[in-house]
Amino acid sequence: MFGTEARAQHGDTLHLRLRLQLRQPCRHLVVSYHIKNRQNQHILGGHSSDRPEVHGRAWQSGEVLELAFDIPVHLHQGDYALTVLAASMADVAHYTDAVFHLWADDVATLHVMPRAHFPLSDLIEPPQDLSVIPHAPWLVLDDFFPNLLTGFRVAEYNAHLAAFPQLSVLSSLGDFASQHARYAEHYPALAHRVRPFAPAWLAGAGLAFLNFLNNAHQFLPALQQYRVPFVLTLYPGGGFGLDEPESDAKLAAVLACPLLQALIVTQGVTQDYVQRFAAGRGLALPPLHRIDGVVVNPLYLEVEAPARDAMADKAVLDICFVAERYMPQGANKGYPAFIAAALALADCARLRWHIVGGGFTPEEIDVSALGDRIQFHGRLTTQDLRQFYARMDLIVSPNQPYLLHPGNFDGFPTGCCVEAALCGVAVMATDALQQNPGYVDGESMLMLDAASEVSLAQQIEIRIRQILADPAVLTRIGQAGQVFTRELYAPERQIGERQRILRSVAQRLGLPVPMEENPLP
Template sequence: MIKRIVRKAGELLQWQKNYWLALPANLFSKKRHTVIVLDDIYPLVMSPFRLVEFNYYLSVFPDSIVYTTGTALKYIGETKSLTAIMDLHMLQNPDYAGRVVEFNPSRKLKGSLAYVVFLHNTHRFLPIIEKNAIPFVFTLYPGGGFFMDSKIVNRQLKEIFNSKYFRKVIVTQKITFDYLVTNNLCPAEKIELVYGVVLPVEKLQLAAANKLEFKKNKFTFDLCFVANKYMPLGIDKGYDTFIAIAKKMSDAHDDVKFHIVGSFDASDIDVSGYDNIVFYGPQKTGFFPDFYAKMDIVVSPNVPSALENGAFDGFPTGGCIEAGLMGVALFCSDSMGQNVYFEHKTDIVIIDNNADNIVEFVEYYYNNYSELLTIAKKGQAKIKELFSIEAQLYPRVKVLQEAMQVV
């Protein structure tokens, strides 16, 4: 009896010890953090650019911390709770224990600098940042509430830029830089252009060594479309165009296959009778190395202003960059003239937003496959240059470091 009581008491003490160790280290601490990252979805693996970028800051700035609300999870159909997602992240990244914390609006934040991504997040967190008197930097990606020629968006931007705690904005597209300056929303000296997006480059390059070639070690010519659905028929991403391409080419070829990754399925557009159109649903980073190893072309016929007037995507999209990094040839539309680094028919194929134009290009490279391989390899080399850790994260860290020096 006594032994059982002693054992139970020991178990209780161990449980209490584990409980207190599991609590965020800063819960009762008055410690001032170097960088405070504020977000609404991290550390979900379905947002790999956040994982890479925020994890990097946690490594570079030892006193940094991420506060996350998880409010965006329900909008993307994520079924796991924020707690479960955070627990998994801690298992995979034990060095960050106690430094990824669920956001509590009543918590007093103390930091040298706050950092946020996307317009909607920055505007939402602005009152918290100002209440806690923290200087801040944010990245203005395409999407995330930002589109051009909108009075509402411009008003939100002005509120952010007029804050006495605003230090600098990072933009990822030249068209964004020009828009802010031309519309007198932000002075050029407070804008840093870091082209592109942060990606898990090392993981994605695994596919390159296993790349399969048409008629050499695979029997199908494979085209893919990678995007999520934000409107009926996915017109903004060009999903309707991709299906039109699939139907046109399927009538002429029995060895061409079409692959769709993202929140689309056969109910969006009727594809009955086409067994060569395959749906995979949304996928995590680990899915793509084997997937892209089999792909020949990724097609991205995006349509600006389709989702909302002034809405646009980055060029190329994140999905295309991932595919290109793994040796897939990029076929991308650029009706807004965003391209400044790639060369048509050398390391990319610039397409129009219509099926006939794209089919013409695809047919040509179907019959001249060696040229397609050359484009894919040169595109891969260009992407490695533009989207390496050095090219993407070093400039961002420099912006944060310099912002902390500004009074």
């Protein structure tokens, strides 16, 4: 609104629309406007003190209030300026207890054009027509946020909180209080809009957004009870598997819910499976959107990372394995194959090996033959992981589908590989389900063949020995992979597209859609 200029004639109706976001809790809220002439004299004005839905309720920090005043223009020719006030005021008759939250002068100007008949007075206050525009809250429902270890959730939900002032995050995380305290240290401006889940928060909500099948299935009863429309991103994992009875039962329940307004898929194999699944059960799919990949933390994209030169100014090649240990030996992530290759390369003194992720120890598989050339780093935060990748030359991800449980599979490349590639680290990975969104073997990635008669460990060993003979190959792959990954995982493509889908759904539902101010981190 600031800087707005309007022109009107006597008898026109001026439409004044105000949208305010509460920065702190307050009661007895009164919003008023004042139109003043060139002599700074009050000519006309209006307020919301007689509206109980504004003045009579307790407002919480982060909530949005939108008001629309329709003002008949009964003014002399000339120029006028608009002042907007917001205050807590219990005694609206005497104004003796006003606590001002906003006092904004000259936020807009009005030029009234001349008319034929000259009025006797310009001190006119015509009756106003005021309507309060309801803003139904939007919600993100999740079971792990605000734990800082989930980098993609932090990136995505923070971006949504910044773009949609009526949005809050509700979490069913078990140790919510301690994790929220850590989150608040990093993001104090957003922390008050992240709350522990309680079903009552869904009352009156206009739209919900969820990631993962397990989340959708967990929150489905509450969504149905309060009739809240929702959008779901169906990532690999998180309870979603291929041709697995428990996953299929959850998927059928979610897809059959008429409240599901849009479905986002992130892999070609997921898109094909969902379409076949719905057709086979006679289910009508909502609008289906495919966005290849995953949201990544903006730390990886804030600054153009410099091109990497493998082995430059280094006597060794640093090779890493990054994953969480979800089953014995981390078999689904390919940890046994990685260690077997490392042991086969124990004769190469120029190689150092690094293991990142919770649960991996040097005792589970004997790595004593590698001596001090292997390090176990445990879990790393996003900031620490980014610094870690700055020292790495190659990440190896020989993951395999269906091992963790029937139907289970990972996205391609895994989130850890995406983050590594954004830092210029070359990626060596399997793609058993042909999910590749455009990487080229030997150019932007090194591909391992999970179906080959040659074991994964042997393939890793062979390729690393080739790299040792010509490290420039690794440099070219790391640089090309970094360029392609920055394009594929750019915020505009990942977060921006998700926000466009949410806005489109909101418009279709007839919900007020916030102005697009700062949608991306």
